[in-house]
Amino acid sequence: GLNRRTFEDILKKNIRISLKPLGDFKIYIAQSTIYVEPIDWEPDFDEVALRVSKIFGIAAFSRAAVAKKDFDDIVKTTTEYLGKELTAAKTFKVEAKRADKSFPLKSPEICANLGEAMLLQYPNLSVDVHSPDVTVTVEVRDYAAYIRSGATRGAGGVPTGTGGNAAVLISGGIDSPVAAYMMAKRGLRLCAIHFASPPYTSPRAEQKVVKLLQKVSLYCGSINMYTVPFTKIQENIRKFADDDYFTLVMRRAMMRIASIIAQNADSKALITGESLGQVASQTLEAIACTDDASALPVFRPLIGMDKEEIIKISRQIDTFETSIEPYEDCCTVFTPKHPRTKPKLKFVKEEEQKAQIESLIDEAVENTVMRYILPVRG
Ligand code: ATP
Ligand code: MG
Numbered sequence: 001g002l003n004r005r006t007f008e009d010i011l012k013k014n015i016r017i018s019l020k021p022l023g024d025f026k027i028y029i030a031q032s033t034i035y036v037e038p039i040d041w042e043p044d045f046d047e048v049a050l051r052v053s054k055i056f057g058i059a060a061f062s063r064a065a066v067a068k069k070d071f072d073d074i075v076k077t078t079t080e081y082l083g084k085e086l087t088a089a090k091t092f093k094v095e096a097k098r099a100d101k102s103f104p105l106k107s108p109e110i111c112a113n114l115g116e117a118m119l120l121q122y123p124n125l126s127v128d129v130h131s132p133d134v135t136v137t138v139e140v141r142d143y144a145a146y147i148r149s150g151a152t153r154g155a156g157g158v159p160t161g162t163g164g165n166a167a168v169l170i171s172g173g174i175d176s177p178v179a180a181y182m183m184a185k186r187g188l189r190l191c192a193i194h195f196a197s198p199p200y201t202s203p204r205a206e207q208k209v210v211k212l213l214q215k216v217s218l219y220c221g222s223i224n225m226y227t228v229p230f231t232k233i234q235e236n237i238r239k240f241a242d243d244d245y246f247t248l249v250m251r252r253a254m255m256r257i258a259s260i261i262a263q264n265a266d267s268k269a270l271i272t273g274e275s276l277g278q279v280a281s282q283t284l285e286a287i288a289c290t291d292d293a294s295a296l297p298v299f300r301p302l303i304g305m306d307k308e309e310i311i312k313i314s315r316q317i318d319t320f321e322t323s324i325e326p327y328e329d330c331c332t333v334f335t336p337k338h339p340r341t342k343p344k345l346k347f348v349k350e351e352e353q354k355a356q357i358e359s360l361i362d363e364a365v366e367n368t369v370m371r372y373i374l375p376v377r378g
Helices: 004-022 045-052 071-088 107-121 175-185 203-220 231-240 243-264 284-291 307-316 345-355 358-366
Strands: 025-030 033-038 058-061 065-067 091-098 134-140 145-148 152-156 165-169 189-196 223-229 369-373
Touching (some): 004 025, 004 033, 045 058, 071 107, 071 145, 091 107, 107 134, 165 243, 175 203, 175 307, 189 203, 203 223, 203 369, 223 358, 231 345, 243 345, 243 358
Parallel strands (some): 091 134, 165 189, 189 223
Antiparallel strands (some): 134 145, 223 369
16 A cells, blocks of 8 residues: 555665575665676576575565667577576467567567577477466566566565564574564564573573574564573572473563563564473463463464474474574473463462562563674575
């Protein structure tokens, strides 16, 4: 609708940021298409395509060669650019779009003439309009003619940053990086909150979270990561609260701290990797108890997914192998033997009182450390 322009501007900016490390590109919109052109240099086009394929808000993209708006140059450029593909193919067809109506040939004429030229040049080819090996597409636009073969499917979704800010609670596990990816895909700009309990959790466990976020940020751009010192709170809960309620009281403390940090960072929602029924703290009753402690809406994009489905996405975004590295998480260090699966909020709150964590919550927020995470592959 009327805000289309805003979306396009943010998308252009996201593309610029993603390609910046490779060099200078001219990025502009004409006739509802975004053009990305290197300015007088030859980039590694595979790398450019790889980066573009991870940017949310792009449904499809293609690599194109630019020809002058002149039929002979279109023929020449097509053979130069697609010669290899056309030599290997048995069948082909030509599709043409003529956005610039001043171009002397109409679309069907471009198709017929270019098709004929290709048949002369490549005796191996015949025309198949239904399922050709290669489709040569020519678009005659305002500034030039663009020649390409098939388009590649993009990352889909909506441009990151068009939906506002949210904070993902990130552990070193499989689920939360996937949850982060899914909400970034819906246009949210992310910051990340991680709870660490040294010496129960090691610096390597935190390093693993950094590595996961570096991979997620290939899709959603740079991320501010907040690491919360959680040891004292966990020790208090352990010492003073009923063991069966440990996880619930702890998770409520996480939500309270995360709400404060998120709000300070101008974030309007929390995101977790919870999936209904996956573990004791993710039953309907347990989730109701944690939800109650959050001051912000909590998004749980994985709530209805099976582990297999979640793993499939984590492989696709290349976080799986890192997630399964064996470092302890603060959630697993004091896991009770008999966690409550149908807790009553009233009893959870009583145990929370006993744990005496009120002042520790403010202290944890104060001692939170922020670092800046940039995309890293591999
Ligand atoms: P994950 O695979 O994301 O670790 P999980 O299946 O292990 O999830 P839990 O340990 O119950 O499930 O954690 C549920 C959610 O709580 C996580 O998806 C994450 O959003 C959040 N969470 C858990 N541990 C931490 C932590 N140490 N720091 C920040 N958030 C956490
Ligand atoms: Mg976990």
